Amino acid sequence: MRRIPATLAVAALLAATTACSTLSPPGEATAAKARLTDLRPVRDGGTVTIGLKSDPDMLDPSLTSTLVARTVFTSMCEQLYDVDQHNHFVPQLAASLPKITNGGRTFTFTVRKDARFSDGARLDAAAVKTSLDRHLHLRGSGRASEIDSVDKVAAIGPYTVQLSLKHPDVPLLGRLANTAGLIMSPKALRQYGSKFATHPSCVGPFKYVKRVVGDRIELAKDPLYYDADKVHLDRVIYKTITDGNIRMANIRSGDVQIGDQMGPVEVRNSMGEKGIQLLNTPSLGYMGVTLNVGNVHGIDQKPGTVDTPFGRDVRVRQAFELSLDRELINKLVFQGMYEPACGPVPPGIPLSSPVSCPGRDVAKAKKLLKQAGAKTPVPLELMINTTPEDSRLGQVIQAMAADAGFDVRLRPTEFATGLTRTLAGDFQARTGGWGGQPDPAGNIDSLVGTAGSNNQGKLSDPEIDRLIVAGRSTSDVAKRRAVYRDLTAAINKQHAVIYLYRPINYVSASDDVSGIKLSGDGLIRVKEAGYVEGSR
Known part of the structure; x- marks a missing residue:
């Protein structure tokens, strides 16, 4: 039987799942409707429900590893520093x-004197030290490698913190x-210890209820919050709705007011619709495929060799x-609304360099498999999330890879279960990505460094x-740019993290809600949000 080329097979496959016209790229049809924020006057009171793409993992800042958890934290758990729009x-x-x-080895800052945690404890230098020490030393902490340059945290005054760095x-x-x-509240940490995630207490405009x-x-709403007079809503509910079409239907019905991480299909279908507003911002992160090359005994263990064709060669x-x-992936799966990506450094920042993505080359792929002595078809189990968008992506990857001699079997897995399996090393490959940070080190160090606490595939080079x-050792922009250009090349040479596309952060919302802020990190902030004066 003659094999149908992937381009035709996938196009036919997706025709039934998308069923809508091509979505214009960012900067064209969406530009006039897109906003980073909406500053119409709002009234006090009311509850806003935010539909999340997936269920957050632990509400513990030291242990969390999901973007959706960070979205929740924007309302209940503030950071030492933030990113503006x-x-x-x-x-x-x-x-x-x-x-x-x-010489860059001492990092000193003061903390606010007017802040209280939701459980009444005061924010001071000692509280900051408690949290940073926990980030550094708690077993399984996802933050440990992110701040592993810190040798010692000291409270050198009631509100002054000093970090002594190893380098x-x-x-x-x-x-x-x-x-x-x-x-985190030191009082809550003492009281609940390892169960902090079920009783989280931080400084934020809202406090945890259940x-x-x-x-x-x-x-x-937390009456102890230092900026409480700017908080208008009584309550915020984050509801897990994995299907973007259902999130949009809930916005239309009024059961949900804000939809997080909306996909191109849902956005396209709602563009120009009365009663729905769209906010968007370019992403600092990336999405792609992570291959397990060294995660044999779990993410917190040393890398080994995974005994698969992908792990060996x-x-x-x-x-x-x-x-x-x-x-073609961008066109078929995302209707041209995203941007192809082949590296971890987002474009448009001072430290980025132009990167040319390799084109599809089936003939070369087959030649490489022959040189490696791989018996075709080469099997690969690809874990995908149970969302329509990830299903479409998986099917496209499956069809394309088949042309080169791969037998990709899709394994749809609920998000939390998939994360548990990934951390344990119980996967061959998975789709996913990273929310992104303005400094490219935040997209690289913990994700592909040998000791990285978010290095899911345990790449070690x-x-x-x-x-x-x-990249950490100099502040010279030109030198750092050169380092991250070389670092991108070194990562891509290993082909263990295959960067595929850079999404646009889309947030759809009911038009009677104002004050929503969407910053460059793509996180929704509702500190000053509320219902427009004169609305329900």
Whole structure:
């Protein structure tokens, strides 16, 4: 039987699942309707429900590893620093930007004097030290490698914190403007210990009320919050709705007011629809395929060798990448609304360099498999999330890879279960990605460094590790740009993380809600959101 080329097979396959016209790229049809924020006056009171793409993992800043958990934390757990809508770092729980001395090895900052945790404990330097020490030393902490340059955390005054570093670490500020900068109540940590996630207490506009795992997380306005007079809503509910079409249907019905991480199909179908507003921003992150090359005994153990064709021979991994067409994936799965990607550094930032993505080359892929002595078809189990978008992506990858001699078997897995399996090393390959940070070190170090706490496939390469250290060690923009250009090349040479596309962060919302802010990190902030004056 004659094999149908992947381009035709996939196009036919997706015709039934998308059933809508081509979506215009960002900057064309969406530009006039897209906003980073909406500043119409709002009234006090009411509850806003936010539909999440997946169920967050643990509500523990030290242990979490999901973007959706970070979205929840924006409402209940503030960081030392934050990212504004122009990707600039600004103080949040810190009172000022840090003072860096001693050749970059001492990092000193003050913290706010007017902040209380939701359980009544005061924020001070000692509280910050407690959280940072926990991030560094708690077993299984996802933050440990992110701030592993820190040798000692000291409270040198009631509201002054000093970090002594093992070596200069220029990207440290960016990490403290991310999950590693989230500060927890020392009172709650003492009381609940390892069960903090079920009783989280932080400084934030809203405080934790309850959680029904797999369904919703409920928060209420915190009267102890230092900026409480700017908080208008009484409650915020985060509801897990994995299907984007259902999230959009819930917005239309009024059961949900804000839809997080909306996909191109849902956005296209709602464009121009009365009563629905669209906010978007370019992503600092990426999406793609992670191959398990060394995660034999779990992510917190040393890398080994995975006994599969993909784990044993880089040529098999390279052949798999060459079987994929990024441009066609973007067109067929995302209707041209995203951008093809082939590296971890987002374009448009001072440290980025142009990167040429390899084109699809089935003939070369087959040649590499022959050179590697791989028996075809080469089997690969690809774990995908149970969302329509990931299903379409998996089917496209499956069809394209088949042309080059791969037998890709899709394994749809519920998000939390998939994460557990990934951390344990119980996977061959998985789709997924990273939410992104303004400093490229935040997209690289913990994800592909040998000791990286988010290195799911346990890639280990001395050249990558060397360049990671080099990227941390200088503040010279030109030198760092060169380092991250070389680092991108070194990562791509291993073909263990196959960067496929860079999404646009789309948020759909009911038009009677205002004050939503969408920053460069793609996280929804509802601190000052509320219902428009005169609405329901």
